[in-house]
Amino acid sequence: MSSQHEVPSYLTPSDIGPWGVYLEQIDRVTPYLGTLARWVETLKRPKRILIVDVPIERDDGSIAHFEGYRVQHNTSRGPGKGGVRFHQDVTLSEVMALSAWMTIKNAAVNVPYGGAKGGIRVNPKTLSTAELQRITRRYTSEINIIIGPNKDIPAPDVNTNEKVMAWMMDTFSMNQGSTATGVVTGKPISLGGSLGRREATGRGVYVVGCEAASRRGIDIRGARISVQGFGNVGGIAARLFAEAGAKVVAVQDHMATVVSDSGLDIPALEQHVAAHGSVAGFAGADQVEDRARFWETDCDILIPAALEQQITEANASRIRAKIILEGANGPTTPLADDILHDKGVLVVPDVIANAGGVTVSYFEWVQDFSSFFWTEDEINQRLTRIMREAFTAVWQLSEEKKVSLRTAAFIVGCTRVLQAREMRGLYP
Ligand SMILES: NC(=O)C1=CN([C@@H]2O[C@H](COP(=O)(O)OP(=O)(O)OC[C@H]3O[C@@H](n4cnc5c(N)ncnc54)[C@H](OP(=O)(O)O)[C@@H]3O)[C@@H](O)[C@H]2O)C=CC1
Numbered sequence: 001m002s003s004q005h006e007v008p009s010y011l012t013p014s015d016i017g018p019w020g021v022y023l024e025q026i027d028r029v030t031p032y033l034g035t036l037a038r039w040v041e042t043l044k045r046p047k048r049i050l051i052v053d054v055p056i057e058r059d060d061g062s063i064a065h066f067e068g069y070r071v072q073h074n075t076s077r078g079p080g081k082g083g084v085r086f087h088q089d090v091t092l093s094e095v096m097a098l099s100a101w102m103t104i105k106n107a108a109v110n111v112p113y114g115g116a117k118g119g120i121r122v123n124p125k126t127l128s129t130a131e132l133q134r135i136t137r138r139y140t141s142e143i144n145i146i147i148g149p150n151k152d153i154p155a156p157d158v159n160t161n162e163k164v165m166a167w168m169m170d171t172f173s174m175n176q177g178s179t180a181t182g183v184v185t186g187k188p189i190s191l192g193g194s195l196g197r198r199e200a201t202g203r204g205v206y207v208v209g210c211e212a213a214s215r216r217g218i219d220i221r222g223a224r225i226s227v228q229g230f231g232n233v234g235g236i237a238a239r240l241f242a243e244a245g246a247k248v249v250a251v252q253d254h255m256a257t258v259v260s261d262s263g264l265d266i267p268a269l270e271q272h273v274a275a276h277g278s279v280a281g282f283a284g285a286d287q288v289e290d291r292a293r294f295w296e297t298d299c300d301i302l303i304p305a306a307l308e309q310q311i312t313e314a315n316a317s318r319i320r321a322k323i324i325l326e327g328a329n330g331p332t333t334p335l336a337d338d339i340l341h342d343k344g345v346l347v348v349p350d351v352i353a354n355a356g357g358v359t360v361s362y363f364e365w366v367q368d369f370s371s372f373f374w375t376e377d378e379i380n381q382r383l384t385r386i387m388r389e390a391f392t393a394v395w396q397l398s399e400e401k402k403v404s405l406r407t408a409a410f411i412v413g414c415t416r417v418l419q420a421r422e423m424r425g426l427y428p
């Protein structure tokens with residue numbers, strides 16, 4: 001893929017990775033953008049990239065250095081918005097792609113943000129709680145200059161959570177001399193967090209999953225579901241589908257794959273993961289040794305909710321699901337998309353399927369500004385309405401233009417961003 005696209009000088013051709021996937025998706029949507037296509041180059045270049053050294057003192061007194069990033073892909077429609085990932089495989093290409101998907105996602109569900117994302121290349125499972133706090137605070141201080149409630153608002157992503165957001169909020173506030181709750185979302189409720197934010201991404205996956213299933217004539221009660229990733233997104237989505245009467249027949253995390261033809265006991269699995277850190281060894285299921293067989297699970301709905309580029313040309317043809325709900329960002333490569341399309345599999349793309357998280361982050365930000373907090377019912381009702389409306393608009397466009405749901409979602413998102421770009425003009 002790298003040979004088809006201009007590689008920015010700050011990425012090596014072999015490291016184009018997820019950014020290359022994003023560029024391919026932009027190329028596929030460009031013919032549908034009409035006169036706005038003349039602005040499309042703006043989507044192929046992040047607005048701002050900050051790479052920072054994050055040094056910390058380890059508990060044993062040694063000094064360790066980690067690489068951190070914050071990428072603001074686009075701010076045409078509002079401040080940057082997007083999560084922060086702590087993972088040993090984080091790369092600049094990945095953070096660039098994740099920030100760009102935020103731009104499209106925020107526009108597709110029409111929340112008034114641009115797109116941004118951040119990350120540190122570290123395995124947080126190797127850090128003590130004190131080290132995790134030090135690395136979070138140092139990273140926040142290093143990116144302090146480009147974030148802020150009206151500039152760029154981080155949030156949780158892989159391996160970050162409410163505790164990390166509380167430290168980020170505190171560090172930013174200490175640096176500026178006054179408490180600024182609106183600088184991050186996904187905070188603890190007692191620090192200006194929103195009810196329902198922790199569950200919001202999984203809930204959004206569930207809501208659009210029900211919409212997609214009804215259009216494909218699948219009854220959620222009794223539907224067979226498989227989930228890759230049992231963290232914030234995959235775990236909550238699995239729970240909501242199970243509560244609605246679906247059977248979650250397979251779950252995979254980075255350690256193991258567990259299966260049960262009659263459906264896994266999700267509350268029991270949650271307890272097991274809380275105690276042991278993985279689905280491995282869960283007593284109420286069989287464990288499958290060959291990880292690749294997860295993709296062959298006999299199911300109606302498959303939810304990739306872990307990392308990018310999991311569904312590729314190597315496994316797409318073996319997938320038996322009728323619907324794929326992209327809880328993760330970028331789980332499907334363009335070549336795999338083509339294979340799935342030819343097989344008649346309905347792919348609900350990340351930029352719609354997992355937009356519930358940023359939608360409730362938007363509610364949190366609004367609540368922080370007004371210092372007035374809504375009930376969980378109000379949050380969930382508004383979230384459900386926004387997700388259904390966004391899905392329906394994308395569905396209708398895909399039927400009208402005879403394109404995939406991904407291309408339709410990108411048409412909606414790119415059009416909103418490029419219209420804003422055009423209206424603002426290029427002059428300073
Ligand atoms: N949190 C949010 O609000 C949002 C998250 N997303 C996206 O959803 C995805 C998951 O994020 P989130 O749930 O927050 O992250 P978490 O850190 O809460 O959970 C990640 C899960 O993925 C699993 N995992 C990691 N690597 C692999 C692998 N190679 N194979 C199988 N499973 C793996 C982890 O397993 P283990 O614990 O064993 O490592 C864990 O169960 C990401 O793509 C993220 O960008 C999208 C929108 C919003």
Ligand SMILES: O=C(O)CCC(=O)C(=O)O
Nearest residue numbers: 082083155157357358361
């Ligand atoms: O809640 C947010 O602001 C961003 C969530 C996120 O990182 C994502 O949607 O991928």
